[in-house]
Amino acid sequence: MDPVVIVGGGPAGAMCGGILAKHGVDVVLLEKARHPRPHLGESLQPAGIDLLEEHLGVGDAIAAAGYAHKFGAVYVWGEAREPWSILFDERLEACVDTITEEELLASDFEKAWQVNRSSFDKILFDAAVRLGVDARTDTEARSVQLVDGRVQSVTTGDGTVIPCSFLIDASGQRCLMGRTLGVVETIEDLRSVGVYGYFRNAGGVPGALNRHVQFVATVPEGWIWFIPISAELTSIGLVTRTARKHSEEEFLDILRRSPIPLEGGELIEHEGQSRVLHAKDWSYVCTQLVGENFALVGDAACFVDPILSGGVDQAVRSGANAAVALLQAIDGGDARTPLAEYSAQLGREFRSYLRMCRYWYGNNRAVDGFFWEAHEQLGAASPSTPLRAFVYLTSGRYAADRHLQVFMEWQEKKMFEALGVDPDQLGQVLADRRNQ
Numbered sequence: 001m002d003p004v005v006i007v008g009g010g011p012a013g014a015m016c017g018g019i020l021a022k023h024g025v026d027v028v029l030l031e032k033a034r035h036p037r038p039h040l041g042e043s044l045q046p047a048g049i050d051l052l053e054e055h056l057g058v059g060d061a062i063a064a065a066g067y068a069h070k071f072g073a074v075y076v077w078g079e080a081r082e083p084w085s086i087l088f089d090e091r092l093e094a095c096v097d098t099i100t101e102e103e104l105l106a107s108d109f110e111k112a113w114q115v116n117r118s119s120f121d122k123i124l125f126d127a128a129v130r131l132g133v134d135a136r137t138d139t140e141a142r143s144v145q146l147v148d149g150r151v152q153s154v155t156t157g158d159g160t161v162i163p164c165s166f167l168i169d170a171s172g173q174r175c176l177m178g179r180t181l182g183v184v185e186t187i188e189d190l191r192s193v194g195v196y197g198y199f200r201n202a203g204g205v206p207g208a209l210n211r212h213v214q215f216v217a218t219v220p221e222g223w224i225w226f227i228p229i230s231a232e233l234t235s236i237g238l239v240t241r242t243a244r245k246h247s248e249e250e251f252l253d254i255l256r257r258s259p260i261p262l263e264g265g266e267l268i269e270h271e272g273q274s275r276v277l278h279a280k281d282w283s284y285v286c287t288q289l290v291g292e293n294f295a296l297v298g299d300a301a302c303f304v305d306p307i308l309s310g311g312v313d314q315a316v317r318s319g320a321n322a323a324v325a326l327l328q329a330i331d332g333g334d335a336r337t338p339l340a341e342y343s344a345q346l347g348r349e350f351r352s353y354l355r356m357c358r359y360w361y362g363n364n365r366a367v368d369g370f371f372w373e374a375h376e377q378l379g380a381a382s383p384s385t386p387l388r389a390f391v392y393l394t395s396g397r398y399a400a401d402r403h404l405q406v407f408m409e410w411q412e413k414k415m416f417e418a419l420g421v422d423p424d425q426l427g428q429v430l431a432d433r434r435n436q
């Protein structure tokens, strides 16, 4: 049988490929660059890190890489210029004003990381290779050959034709399949650009949180992210609707007038890139997320403005969800139902995230409004308070819990099948086990 071909070796492709290879699927992954390579999108969410540990076993490698801890985010947003925060761990809310930085770093409070994406993506990519993915770097997928809606093969930059049984498009904002099918739809009200750079020796927020949070502040030109990615290095960027190149002086001037703790931070060249960098930051969605034998994951499927820092989280979760859907399809001999469920789930997550994002931009007055919006979206599944509902939804925990449940059910089914449980009785056995 032809292999599953994955285009793109970022977080979505590595996660999807790693899971498939771990469960015995023959996977070829094509990556046009070579890791480590620079990438934007450094502030992560805790649930995505947990999924990476669960499937790729990279928790210790991430913890040992010297990245900045992220216990939550501090905002100066809206009319009131007083900073307010969102913390992943409810217990930290009670003591954040009294805890010392040493105690915070030694604690077991829920956290994520803010990472250097070049080394972070390499950790994930290498893990996928260790799990058995046949990864080919410096190899660009140029085109996809489709016959009657089925992908037959992928042609690389040097003209090699790779036949495939299934295609996963994880090509990020290149959207290889989305463009091939002509289904990429831009979200017109969320067209921005990112102007950013890397600073040595910038400061942190007051108190124990110091450099262990993401800091976000609005300015007349848009909003600024301040993301420490190690003890010394900080990624700082402006998200603005002004779609033109900013000079270094212009960029620095906006930062100096903002409330971010730039302090003695020095703008440097990072990993061979210019000091001031520009990125397209348009939100979009592919109106077709799956086909007979293909699925789109991560940014290749959709992207929502980075205000809630959910891009990598969405990438690893959709990569994982697509892998489980494909495993279910291989077991059941029919891809339609699992792929339709994958597509419906990703569509729901995209719409929910887009709604939160629009609400965020639209609500310039009452901070509580964001939390009530999340509380309403979660309905019966909502945790104790609107603030906790907001954290549960935007930290990716809500969607990751669902993924883990589907994955666990697939694993249980496989286990009972291996034990020889009669297929007709399997449904009852699984239901009994869940009720135990």
Ligand SMILES: Cc1cc2nc3c(=O)[nH]c(=O)nc-3n(C[C@H](O)[C@H](O)[C@H](O)COP(=O)(O)OP(=O)(O)OC[C@H]3O[C@@H](n4cnc5c(N)ncnc54)[C@H](O)[C@@H]3O)c2cc1C
Pocket: 007, 008, 009, 010, 011, 012, 013, 030, 031, 032, 033, 039, 040, 041, 042, 043, 044, 045, 139, 140, 141, 142, 170, 171, 172, 173, 174, 176, 193, 194, 279, 280, 281, 297, 298, 299, 300, 303, 306, 309, 310, 311, 312, 313, 315
């Ligand atoms: C301004 C801005 C700020 C952001 N900030 C954050 C943030 O703070 N936190 C966060 O979580 N997210 C953030 N994001 C989003 C984040 O960068 C992405 O959501 C995330 O990287 C998506 O992962 P992915 O694996 O889908 O794609 P990518 O990480 O882009 O990986 C795609 C890979 O595919 C490869 N590729 C592309 N085309 C081909 C091809 N034809 N053949 C072979 N290989 C190919 C590329 O080289 C790349 O390695 C931000 C995005 C922007 C624009």
